[in-house]
Amino acid sequence: MDLNMDLNAPHSMGTTIIGVTYNGGVVLGADSRTSTGMYVANRASDKITQLTDNVYVCRSGSAADSQLVSDYVRYFLHQHTIQLGQPATVKVAANLIRLLSYNNKNMLETGLIVGGWDKYEGGKIYGIPLGGTLIEQPFAIGGSGSSYLYGFFDQAWKEGMTKDEAEQLVVKAVSLAIARDGASGGVVRTVVINSEGVTRNFYPGDKLQLWHEELEPQNSLLDILSSPSPEPMNI
Amino acid sequence: MSSIGTGYDLSVTTFSPDGRVFQIEYAAKAVDNSGTVIGIRCKDGIVMGVEKLIASKMMLPGSNRRIHSVHRHSGMAVAGLAADGRQIVARAKSEATNYQSVYGEPIPVKELAERVASYVHLCTLYWWLRPFGCGIILGGYDRDGPQLYMVEPSGISYRYFGAAIGKGKQAAKTEIEKLKLSEMTCREGVIEVAKIIYKVHDEAKDKAFELEMSWVCDESKQQHQKVPDFLLEEAKAAARTALEEMDAD
Numbered sequence A: 001m002d003l004n005m006d007l008n009a010p011h012s013m014g015t016t017i018i019g020v021t022y023n024g025g026v027v028l029g030a031d032s033r034t035s036t037g038m039y040v041a042n043r044a045s046d047k048i049t050q051l052t053d054n055v056y057v058c059r060s061g062s063a064a065d066s067q068l069v070s071d072y073v074r075y076f077l078h079q080h081t082i083q084l085g086q087p088a089t090v091k092v093a094a095n096l097i098r099l100l101s102y103n104n105k106n107m108l109e110t111g112l113i114v115g116g117w118d119k120y121e122g123g124k125i126y127g128i129p130l131g132g133t134l135i136e137q138p139f140a141i142g143g144s145g146s147s148y149l150y151g152f153f154d155q156a157w158k159e160g161m162t163k164d165e166a167e168q169l170v171v172k173a174v175s176l177a178i179a180r181d182g183a184s185g186g187v188v189r190t191v192v193i194n195s196e197g198v199t200r201n202f203y204p205g206d207k208l209q210l211w212h213e214e215l216e217p218q219n220s221l222l223d224i225l226s227s228p229s230p231e232p233m234n235i
Numbered sequence B: 001m002s003s004i005g006t007g008y009d010l011s012v013t014t015f016s017p018d019g020r021v022f023q024i025e026y027a028a029k030a031v032d033n034s035g036t037v038i039g040i041r042c043k044d045g046i047v048m049g050v051e052k053l054i055a056s057k058m059m060l061p062g063s064n065r066r067i068h069s070v071h072r073h074s075g076m077a078v079a080g081l082a083a084d085g086r087q088i089v090a091r092a093k094s095e096a097t098n099y100q101s102v103y104g105e106p107i108p109v110k111e112l113a114e115r116v117a118s119y120v121h122l123c124t125l126y127w128w129l130r131p132f133g134c135g136i137i138l139g140g141y142d143r144d145g146p147q148l149y150m151v152e153p154s155g156i157s158y159r160y161f162g163a164a165i166g167k168g169k170q171a172a173k174t175e176i177e178k179l180k181l182s183e184m185t186c187r188e189g190v191i192e193v194a195k196i197i198y199k200v201h202d203e204a205k206d207k208a209f210e211l212e213m214s215w216v217c218d219e220s221k222q223q224h225q226k227v228p229d230f231l232l233e234e235a236k237a238a239a240r241t242a243l244e245e246m247d248a249d
Helices: A063-086 A089-101 A144-148 A150-156 A163-180 A221-224 B022-032 B082-103 B109-124 B169-178 B186-200 B230-246
Strands: A011-013 A017-022 A027-028 A034-036 A039-042 A048-052 A055-062 A110-120 A123-130 A135-137 A139-141 A188-194 A197-203 B039-042 B045-053 B065-069 B074-080 B132-142 B145-151 B157-160 B164-165 B210-216
Touching: A017 A055, A017 A110, A017 A123, A017 A163, A027 A048, A027 A055, A027 A110, A027 A123, A027 A163, A034 B210, A048 A063, A048 A188, A055 A063, A055 A089, A055 A188, A063 A089, A063 A110, A063 B109, A063 B157, A089 A110, A089 A123, A089 B082, A110 A139, A110 A188, A123 A139, A123 B039, A135 A139, A139 A150, A144 A150, A144 A163, A150 A163, A163 A188, A163 A197, B022 B074, B022 B132, B039 B074, B039 B132, B039 B145, B039 B186, B045 B074, B045 B132, B045 B145, B045 B186, B065 B082, B065 B132, B065 B210, B074 B082, B074 B109, B074 B210, B082 B132, B109 B132, B109 B145, B132 B164, B132 B210, B145 B164, B157 B186, B164 B169, B169 B186, B186 B210, B186 B230
Parallel strands: none
Antiparallel strands: A011 A034, A011 A055, A017 A027, A017 A139, A027 A188, A034 A039, A048 A055, A055 A110, A110 A123, A123 A135, A188 A197, B039 B045, B039 B164, B045 B210, B065 B074, B074 B132, B132 B145, B145 B157
């Protein structure tokens, strides 16, 4: 077993992040694992960060880089909203993120998915991968776990889903990625944004559906204290 | 009419005892001496028209443009000192392109008007700068529909249904108020603007003038452009006929 865990490695979010548009808004989803090398530094992190009342961003890659970029953009958007006198559009938020990502591409390592709702365009998703491209998409996936989801979305994605269909799709997808990607794990968090507002949801990791060859989750070794068999370590 | 602000009018950084800044009022006089400029907001767009007083017969028609495009979706008509106007237009263009680069969308007309107004106002705050001697009529079409703004040399900017500046502004305003703008399309608006400009032009005081018009509307695909030649000719003809009918009375 590798005991040389580099506990001083930069925090990275292996991650699976997803953004999906539906008929009336968007659903953003993410796992919750932040790792320092092989050690899970935070197993319940929140990778879906608020930029404004109506725009959120899913963060992946370097935790520090993505946090800083989000912080700057939140600050710019706040000023922009005050000047404009009305909420910022999703496109403006995405463009600000893109400018930072592109102009500092040599120093940053972060892939972001911006999603939100505004009164002009409705629900929109913008993917901003590593180099700083800005691309508007009906759905976007990112992070190390997304590699396992390309085929899944090719088959399962459809236009004009309802809110519940979209959320179920996101939860299923994150859960599938968690099953296969070692750098993704923990819980599934989702954020639904539409004209009515923002709703945050939480799906505990052990309540997710089990996929092929996955074992039943064992919550804690303390459970065996109350079990009839007095044999610990016997799995 | 005008009062001499003896002693209190030497600098734009001096208030008079009755709370006026005379230099700014004098700047407004420069605007009042220029050819009339009007703008109207129709239900599907904006129409702007300028009474371009021709200084010399040797000037090429179509030169000395008074209406400038600031961005694809907006344009500005300037009255007053032409050189000052050029500065303001350049600044507005720069603000518009900068906004587009940073925010990824065309500058909202409201935002553009605020930026132009604060730039004009800036030059009323320092003793080593003189105020701009121009009035601006700014028309644009963004996601919130067509909007018309007017910026005065003091830096005040308001949003209007119809606005007029320059020599014939009083008469022009009266005419504009008679129009039912909310029911008018820009095609009809072009004819009306031409009629008004021809009407307020003072044949006795000023000799020749050239009519310059622009619009931004659904028909121009929300792009700011010169009114197409055929429509301009139609408008001029209608305006001349209207004048003759008036004279005939």
